[in-house]
Amino acid sequence: MFDIGTDVVNQKTGHIGKVIGYGHEMVNGVYSPTLKVLLSEALNPGKKGFIEEDLHSAWTQWQEANNLSIK
Template sequence: MFGIGEYVLHQKTGHIGKVIGYGHEILNGVYTTTLKVLVDYAETSGKRGVVEEDLYSAWVKWIRF
């Protein structure tokens, strides 16, 4: 699980941001974990500062250089 403050990359959208919280969603009767991410870089829209919530499995750890 990612910790609060860690940077993550969304595998489909390319958005990069900092984990600011967790959530939950019920999909097909299954309780799933979501991440709340403050987007620093949005490849497609260019919008920053947007809080995005998506399934935990859609994100991977991103290491800043």
């Protein structure tokens, strides 16, 4: 599980943001962990402030070569 404040990227959509919370979703009768992510405007035009919740497994830690910090 990622810590609050970790920069992450969604492997399916390419959305990049910062973990701001956790949740859960029922998948095939089993509760699966989800992440609540505040998307970054700089890397996702038009999406600033948009919170995306998706299965934890859809996300990976964001590490850009020049160490860009998401604000």
